Amino acid sequence: MDALKLIAEPCLKTDLPSVEVGDTVRVQVRIKEGERSRLQAFEGTVIAKKHGGISETFTVRRLSHGVGVERVFPIHSPIIEAVELIRKGRVRRGKLYYLRGRVGKSAKVKEALR
Numbered sequence: 001m002d003a004l005k006l007i008a009e010p011c012l013k014t015d016l017p018s019v020e021v022g023d024t025v026r027v028q029v030r031i032k033e034g035e036r037s038r039l040q041a042f043e044g045t046v047i048a049k050k051h052g053g054i055s056e057t058f059t060v061r062r063l064s065h066g067v068g069v070e071r072v073f074p075i076h077s078p079i080i081e082a083v084e085l086i087r088k089g090r091v092r093r094g095k096l097y098y099l100r101g102r103v104g105k106s107a108k109v110k111e112a113l114r
Helices: 002-011 097-101
Strands: 024-033 036-050 057-064 067-074 080-087
Touching (some): 024 067, 036 067, 036 097
Antiparallel strands (some): 024 080
């Protein structure tokens, strides 16, 4: 088990913002197209977080042309360039899977007072 920690520690990122469930974030993802690479932004609401050291992930959901799109991002992945916090959300649940079945105003998350 100690050998696994020695391998994993150099790969862990230290400059991560505190992203919580309900927050609206913009994730800058490095996309490779042939020989070139570029940054692509994916902005949406964090609906879930899974903890677990190097395999920690968070799920971001957004609506794209009326269709719900979800992406699961490993926090320590090298393809993630930056995670920018757009607004804090006020929720009372650990997972927001119920947003999948909602549309319109009922699918919004209230903003947290700072």
